[in-house]
Each structure stands twice: as C-alpha cells, then as structure tokens.
Amino acid sequence: MNKNDCIIALATPNGSGAIGVVRVSGSEAIELVNPVFFPKGKTSLLEQKSHSLQLGVIKDGERILDEVLVSVFRGNRSYTGEPVVEISCHGSAFILKEMIQLLIRKGGRAAEPGEFTLRAFVNGKMDLSQAEAVADLIASENAASHQLAMQQMRGGFANELSQLRKQLLNFASLIELELDFSEEDVEFANRDEFQALVMKIQKTLQRLIDSFSVGNVLKKGIPVAIVGEPNVGKSTLLNALLNEERAIVSDIAGTTRDTIEDEISIKGIGFRFIDTAGIRETEDTIEGLGIQRTFEKIEQSQVVVHLLNTTLLFEDGKLHEGHLTSIKKAVTDLNEKFPNRPYLLIANKADLLTPDQKVELAIHFEKLLFLSAKEKEGVAELQNKLLEFVDTGALQNQDAIVTNSRHYQALLGALEEINRVQEGLTAGLTSDLLAIDIRQCLYHIGEITGEVTNDEILGNIFANFCIGK
Template sequence: MHVNDTIVALATPSGTGAIAVVRLSGPDSHSIIRSIFKPAFAKAESKINPDQYDQIKANTITLGHIYDGDRMIDEVLLSKFVAPRSYTGEHVVEISCHGSIYIQQEIINVCLKNGARIAEAGEFTLQAFLNGKMDLSQAEAVADLISSESATAHQIAIQQMRGGFSNELQVLRKKLLNFASLIELELDFSEEDVAFANRDELKSLLQESQLKLRKLIDSFALGNVIKTGIPIAIVGEPNVGKSTLLNALLNEEKAIVSDIAGTTRDAIEDEINIDGIRFRLIDTAGIRETKDKVESIGIERSYSKAEQSKLVLYLLDATQLNTQPRILHCLMRIHIMREKFPDKPLIVILNKLDQITGLEHAEISKQIKSKQPDVHLISLSAQSGSGVDDLKKALVDSFNSGALSQDSTVVSNARHYDALQRAYASLLEVQQGMVQEVSSEFLAIDIRATAEALGSITGEITNDELLGNIFSQFCIGK
C-alpha cells in the first residue's frame, strides 16, 4: 500500500450533470492546488500566486478558477481541509466544478501532471482507516450506506458507522484479553500454585460474552434480508389471484394474468419499498395435484420459494368458498401450510372480496376463525385494489418491530457474521476447557482466539490481503 501517495478521483457519479466533485487526498494535496488554483479574491493578479492559497482558511469554501498553465479550465468552488481534520485524516481538497465530462477529466489530468495519482477503489476510506479516523467495521458501513436502498438498510449502516457495533466488541475484547493476560501470568508462577484470574468471574464473563455473541449472530438472519430485500412468497391454488395481487402490490403489470389454470409455471420476483422497508415479492405457481411434468416442477419450486421466504402469503378465492366442503378443503390447505412451515409467519388472504356479498364474507371469515382462531386473516380485492393497503401495513408491521424498533445492533455483513461464529466457537472451547480443568495455557489460547476473531471485525487484527478484498468493493471516489 502506497500510504504516502497523494490520490485523486471523481467523487461523484461519472457522466454529465450540473456539478461534479473531484477529490484530492494526501500529503501533497495543498502543494498541488497551490500551483493550479487562483482564488476569485485575487482578480487583480494576472498569474497564479501560490501564497494566495495559504490565505484560505481550513474547512472553508472558496470561489476561484482551476488553471493548466495559462489556460483556465473552469470556475470552481474549492473546499480546503487540513490534516487531521478531514475525512481521510490527510490534507484533503475537494473541487466542485461544472458537470461536463471534459472538465472533470481536465481537472483530474492537471492534478496528475502535478504529482497526484489516480485513486484505487475505496482508497479514500482506506486512508481514513489507516489514519485511525474509523475502524474497519465503520469503513465497511460507509459502503453499506452508499448502497442502501431502504430506510431500514440505511438505519443499520448509520448505526454501524457511528460505532455502536464496534464499541460493544471492543469492550468485550478488552475484558477477554485482560483474563488471558492474568491466566498467562499464572504460568510464570506455576510452581507456587498462584491464581491471578478469578475462575468465577471468568465463568460470568463467558456467559455474558456468549449471550452477546449469540444475539449478534442471530441478528444476521434479519440484517441480511434487510440488506438484500425481505423475501415474501405468494402461494395458493391456481386462479386464486396470486399474479393479480403481485401486480396490485407493484402497481404494474409484472405477471401474466389469465383464467387458465397453471399459467404461472415458474416463480416471478420483483421488489417493492413500503414505508422504508424493502420487500422481495415472489409470485409462485399454483399448488394443486397435476400430472403435467412442467407444472409439477413449478409447484415444487413454489414450496422451495416458500421455504426460502421470511413470510408466506396464502391466498384463498372467496368466490370458491360457497359450500362447506370447499371451506373445509381450504382450512385443510391452511393447516398443511402451517405444518409444513411452522416457524414462518403466515398471512391468509381472502381474495376477490368484490365478488361476494357482505354476509357471505362474514360467514366465510367466521368459519375460518372458528377452526384457525390465531390465523392472521386479511380480506381484499387484488383486482380493484380494495384492502391492498391493509396488506401493505401488515407486511410493514411484521418486520418493523423487535430488534429494529429497539435500536439494537443488527449484523448485516457476512464477514462479520463469520468472525462472530469463530469467536463463539472459541468461547465454547474455553467453557469446555474449564469444565475439564485443562491447563491454563490452553484456556489462554482459546480466549485469545476469541479476541482475535473479534479484532478482525474492527481491524485491530488484519492484513493487506483482507484490506484489499474489502476496499476493492468500494466505488473509486470513496
């Protein structure tokens, strides 16, 4: 890593726009700008005077012009930051120019001619990490914040970037290392049988640590789907209105709607953002007995998609529930779905409400509730849109609670999840070692393995290969 280089890159998306921002960071940032920037307050001067740049105060914005020799490139706004009070901890200059692609490239070229080099992906944030402006998990949160597509993903990234997750791990890691040091100290006095580490306190710390790590590990299931979109499977028999409901939720004709049974033979997916929560809706093939091989494959995929989902919407056609046998048949289907997916929230939707009378609806609802009293039942018409807003509210309510509403830490990064798993496994080794009364040196090894796994999350223990892998996933200007 070339930590002493001065780097330059476009910090805004490439392409033509109203404005663009070119960012410089590194020890030579200010000397480069001295030779190419002329502030507007120096209008009387015919040439660039480097001393004029020094008159600009740090953390201010100055109007002026960028020159390449005697040729003016553009009128710009220049933001000056002096180390260490900058995003990267280095001297930083940000040039807000007009959004012409030609102007952007010309400004970058004149910076390169004067000693800068093009930044690599994520190198500005890498500088911030190396200069102690943020730890590694906070740096990764920057990338998550940039890519967040919903309020919940944004909330998780902001919380992590503010250091809440890091602080929890650092406190825990410090306690574990303290015990490891005390246990290792005992080895120096092994002949005198001296105990520096209180075993009861260590047991208490192990229990506390396991609870915290287990909570963080379990939160990944929620954090990961929030990041990628919460999968919702729409299932039911053929022609109950699954594709119509998908179209109604998306407010577009995404799926083909037909009176012919078995039209949908493969899963159709799309995303929707409801009140800041990103849902991935999956319209599945109708579930029924069939000898058609292609349709059978589609039905198997329906069950597979339901298994992968976080919530199942099971549709009923209200117009078909006009006899007791049909109602009993649908109740049996609901029972099968609940048995097949006992751990998944299930919302039963009584569709085509606009095609039955109020008395018929009341009777059907009563019978379903009498046999399935705890079922979440929603009545709507996917065709007319009546009741669809109630369904949207139910989806939001299903996931806008628990860890998110309590502002608890939610893990959404796969690397963090893997490190937490390793830390938890090492804690179990320590606990088992204490029960078996193994030698203190083995306890110390397992405790330090736990601390090392936690340190890899925050970057207290790292290597160039890991950093290269993480920051290569960033955009160039960040």
Template sequence: MIPSILSKDTIVALSTAAGHGAIAVIRLSGPEAISIVQSVFKGKNLQKQASHTLHFGTIRDAEKILDEVVVTLFKGPNSYTKEDVVEVSCHGSPYITEQLLKLFLRQGARLAEAGEFTKRAFLNGQFDLAQAEAVADLIASDSALTHQVAMKQMRGGFSQEIKALRAQLIHFASMIELELDFSEEDVEFADRSALRRLISSLQRLITDLLQSFEMGNVLKNGVPTVIAGKPNAGKSTLLNALLNEEKAIVSEIPGTTRDVIEDEAMIGGIRFRFIDTAGLRETLDTVEAIGVARTKEQLQKAALVLYLFDVTSTTPAQLQEELDALNLPAVPYLLLGNKKDLATPEQLGSFGSFENLVYLSAGKKEGLEDLKKELLEQVNANEAITGDRTIVTNLRHYQSLQQTSDTLIEVLQGLDSGLTGDWLAADIRRCLYYLGQITGEITTDDLLDNIFTKFCIGK
C-alpha cells in the same frame, strides 16, 4: 489501536457519479494535495489559507482555462483521511472532469484505487474497520431503516459493543497469563467462577447479535416473499396491486402465470421481494408443470409465504386440504382471503378458526393496508424501527461472532475439565482474535483488499 500510516503519494479520483450533472467533485488526498491543485489554480494562494475554507478561481492548463471551480480545503489531521484533502467542485461535464483529472495526474497525483480514501482513513486511525464498512452501507442505503442502521454503525455503536467485550476478555487473559509467571507458587489471580459468569454473559450478548443478523439481512437484501395459491386465486392481481403497476399478466384463464415473476416494493422501510408463482395444481401441460415445480422450489427458499385463496369459492375444509398438501416449510406465512368484496358474511365468518388470516380484494385494492401491517409484523420491523438494538448486517461480522461464540464454548468446556491456565489463555486469545477481526485490531492485507475493493472509486 491502528497505527497511523500517512501515505507518501497523493491520490485523486472523481467522487461524484460519472456522467452529466450540474456539478462534479474531484477529490485529492495526500501530502502534495494542496500544492498540486495550487500549481494549476488561479486565485488565492491555497497553501496560505485556513482549513475548512472554500475558494473560487479557475483551473488552467498553461494559459488555457479549463473551468471555473470552487476549491475546498481540509488540512490534516482534520480531514476524512487525516491527510491534506482538497475537493475541487467543477461543472459536471464528463469532458471537463476528464481534463482536470489528466491535469492533476500530470502534476504528480495518481489515480486512487477503489475505496482508497476510506482505507487511508482507517489506516490513519480515523475510525475502525467496522465503521469503515458502514460507510459503504450508508452509501448503499435506500430506505430509512438501512440508513439508520448504517449511521449507527458508522458512528461506532456496534464497535463500542465489540470493544467492551474484548476489554473484559483481555483482563481475564492477562490475569491467567500472570498466573503462569507464578506457576511454582500455585497462586490463582483469575477467579474461575467469575470467568465462567463473564463467559455466560458474553455468550448472551453474542447470541443476541447473531440473532439480529436475520433482521440485518432482511434490511439489506429484502424479504423473499412468495405469493402462492391455486390458479385464479388472484396472485398476479395482488402482485400488481402491491407494486402499483401492471407487472404480471392477469387473466381469467387458469394457468396464465407459468414462470416466476419477481419485483420489489418498499413497505415501512423494509424491502420486500415479492415472487408471483404459477398456480398450484396437477396439470398435464408440460410448461405449466415446470412452473408448478418452480413454485415449490421458491416455497423452500422463501422467508415469508402469502397463501392466497378465493374466499367465495373455497370452503374451510378445502383450504385445510390445500395447506396440508402444500407442506409449507417452517417459515412465517399469512393466509389471504381474496375477493372479500364478493363474499357473504357467512363465507367470511366460516374461516374464523384459521390464524394469520387477512381478508382483502386485490382487484379493488381493498385490505392492502392491513396486509402491509401484517407483513411488517411478520419480520419484526417495529423492533428495528423503534428499538435501540444493534443490528448485524455484515456477513463477515456474523462469521467472526460465530467463531467467537464457538471458542467461548471451548473455554467453558476447559473450565469444566480443569484445563490448565496456559490452555485457557490460548482459547481466550482466540476469542480476542476473532473479535479483533471485526474492528480491525487484527487485520491482514488480503482482508483489507477484499473489503475496500468493493467500495466505489472516490470513496
């Protein structure tokens, strides 16, 4: 458990976004938070009021009224930071907030560092490190899914799984270390076969968490989706249709798109980063050739490929040749038969042997819903939406889990080779160390600084 480290100083910061607005909120936390505000507040005596109450009054600099405000009290330990916290809601004028901040600083507060409120909450045992990081993810969430994942982690879902893993390992580590105290009597407290079963079980759980990181990365950063195909297949038209705006220039002249055009669209709670590319063909035009080369580079980095072809002018044999020449990397892909509104039933039926095929008309925006459904299926979105599975979204957590997995393999190898108890205990302790880094049971100042300085001021 993280020890409570109540700070001796009081911090202050603007917690709402800078700029003009209807209201702004200035937050103070620390032992003098209430007395500092009381010293400039004209209204009820805040120090005599109950926690979780609101009070109307004015903030004054000597006799000058700076603003009419509402003061909210949160007395420790029943507050976000477990310290006394005061939130001053004032009018959202940059001038007013600046004057209030300067006034509170003169009364003895200091400006908070980035993420210092949440850092204090962590250090005071309000929540663990994984939950603290989820606060930043919650603020940054821009879809129902990213909000859902961040909320679950902030409420301790991921942390509970990690703590359960650590508790089981701690038990076996203590049993093995107990054996060392009775080494001369040749007793065995830790059942080696039970330890092997436990490690196998832990490996399955950790593997599942590691595999979820791919989905977590998709939720957090978006799916890089490359739209590729021959010139005039309708790639730019499709991009415009998906974005519902004229992002790319559309022309009947082949080779119009010569550079990578990228934009994002939210589909079913998943952010897709659509990348329109130059048409794939042999060309003597120097600029267009550069565009084709960039298309091939994007294909190598894509998480999903949409290969568009004109169903009215392409035969199944030609499509197969294009796919063979394309040499798609080992990523999911969809074949999009464009201009279905102009195709004959015979043309549409001739591509029946191809899998992952969607017919559409990008120009008339027909078939887009079918395409969106297929896009979500390709990234397994339904599992993230409806399942109760824990999703790893943080690279730091992923790395710690990978290190844990690697060390568990070493423990198994040690069991196979008959490694002595002291060496087994050391390897298990390393596993505990890596898992402890996730929740903050094992921390360093550098680690905390690296995490909390990425937070916004006031949080």
C-alpha cells in the same frame, strides 16, 4: 496501498449533472492541486485555511478547464485522516474527465474502489465495522436499512465488543503471566471475576448472533412469496402492492411461468415480493419448471402469502364441499412442506362475496384475511399484517443489530472459543490451555473491528465499494 501517493477520484455519480466533485487525498494533496488552481482572491491554495472554500479556475497550461470552488482539509482533520482537496465544478462528463486526467499527469493516481475509506480506517478515523457501514449507508434504499447503517457508523456493537475485548485481553495477560510463575503455583487472574466476564461475553455474543436473522432481512429486504393456484390473482396482487403494472394479468390460467420480483418500502421496511407460478398438477414442461421454482422461492422466503380464489368455493351461492376439501388440503400441504414460516391466508376476490359467505369462510379458515386485489381493497390491511411479522423492536430501541455476514461468522467463532474457555474453567484446566482459547476468542472479536486483519480481508471488503468513497 501506498500511503505516500495522492489518490484522485470522482466523488459524485458518473454522467452529467449540475455539479461534480473531484476528490484528492494524500500527504501532498494541496501541493498537487496548487499549480493548476488560480484563485480569484489573493490567497493561494498553499495558504488557504483548513475547512474553507475558495473560488477560482482550474487551468491546463493556458487553457481554462472550469470555474470551481476548492475545499481544503488540512492535517488529519479530514475524512481520510490526511490532507484532502475537493474540487467542485460543473457536472460535465468532459470537464470532470479532463480535470482528473490533468491531476494524474501532475503526479496523482486514480483511486481504487473504497480507497478513501480504506485510508480512513488505516489512519484511525474509523474501525473496520464502521468502514463497512459506509458502503451499507450508500446502498440503503429504505428507512430500516438506513437506520441500521447509521447505527453501525456511530459505533454500533463494535464499541461494546471493543470494551469486552480489552477486559478479556487484560485477563489473558494475567493468565499468561502465571505461566512464568508456574513453579510457584500462583494465580494473578481472579477466577471468579474471570468467570463473570466469560458469562458476560457469552451473553453479548449470543444476543448479537441472534440479531443477525432480523438484521440481515431488514438490510436486504424481507422476501415475501405470493403463492396459490393459477388465476387466483397473484399477479394482480403484486401490481396492487407495487401500484404499477409490473406483472402480466390474464384470465388464462398459468400466465406466470416464472417468478417476478420487485421491492417496495412499507413504513420504512423493505419487502421483496415474489409473484410465483400457480401451483397445480400440469403436463406443460415450461409451467412445471415454473412451479418447481415456486417451491424454491417459498424455501428462500421469510413470509408466505397464500391466495385463495374464494369465488370457486361457491356454486349457486352455496359452499361446495368438494372444492372446500381440496383447498383445505392445499393449505395443509403447504404448511407441512414449509413449517415454522410466517404465513398469511388471503381470501382474494372478496368483493364478489356476500357478508354471509365471508362469515361462512371465516368458520373454516382461521385468521383469514379478505382482500380484493383487483379493486385494491384490503391491501393496506395486508401491509399492516406483514409489518406485524417484522421484529423491529431492537431497531426502534437503538439496540445493536448485526447485518454483516462477515461479522456474523466472526461472532460464531468467538462464541465457540469463549464456550471452550468456560468449559476449561469448569474443568479446572491449567493456565497454558486456557490461554490458547482466550487468544482465539480475542482474534475473532478483533476481526470485526479490524484490530486483527490482513490484506486479503481488506481487499475483499473494499473491493465492493464504489470508486471515490
């Protein structure tokens, strides 16, 4: 990145719209735009106050491109920490393209993906974890992912880690100072205080690592596999949850040959529902592949919704023991194949059952939920049951939650190193050996906030940003 040049990009989505915003950032951003901006008033762009707007026109020679509003942000009082000019014009794709090309001809260059936020990081306007949260905020599609991104942008756990890192760095300095006086056998770092700090860091790191399992699914949406025998109503349930005809529904068993996925938000939490192929013995090669993929999707899911076709359990109004045994075996097999996974057993087509039949089924199946996907009865209760599986306590309490896999890996590395420091203190290791593990722990913590970084890491992070942010 060349910090001395001016970067230019469209800050609003591509395509036509009511308005479009062209953003320019760089030490000479105001000087770059000034020759092509002709204000309606007497104040030139060079004299315009910071954080103010001015009406005027943008000209390419004698040709007026558009009437615009220009915002000026001087010095480091901007998003990027350097002078910024934002041009708000009519949202014509042609006008926006012409304006960007004009500014490039005047000496600017097109911004790379995420380069505005990268400059904000380089100029100290935010740490690296906050910069990554910008991309998460833009990508948020429900209340939970939005709140997680906002927590991270406000500092999240990075502030807590930064304070611990400073304390650890102080002890590291004292321990390394001891190396200079090794012959005098003196201790500058109080070992009891250091032990307490190490335990505090261990506890904090473990808490953050444990939060990743919750944070990751909240960010990406909780995958829920809808499983059961063919023609049990899985596709009908998916359509009822989505409130649209997303999956093909047919009386013919085995209609769904592949998985169908879609996402909805339930009370601000994103759920990714996966309609799977019916599980049964089959000689159909294509259906068999679909069933194989069903098991793969169950493996990837966080919650399993198992549908039972309860009407098949009764013949002439009486419970059929053979069918009951077969379904109980299917339920047991699924639980044994995928243990320790939140599991909901649903009695579908419950609108066709009598009250006595419901009571009889409830005796044989624990925590059975009755539902009619076709009539959309019991869908709201199912949604509430799904929400019970989600641990949002930390989110509601504004506790730090890790959602980024890069942060997760760095935390694992830091915990491994601080555990070695703990073992070294217990074993009475010398200062030089302790210092090695402390430095490695500092390195991993610094990776999260960007206090330790390199061009490769930055390139990987900001390459995923949209251009103009």
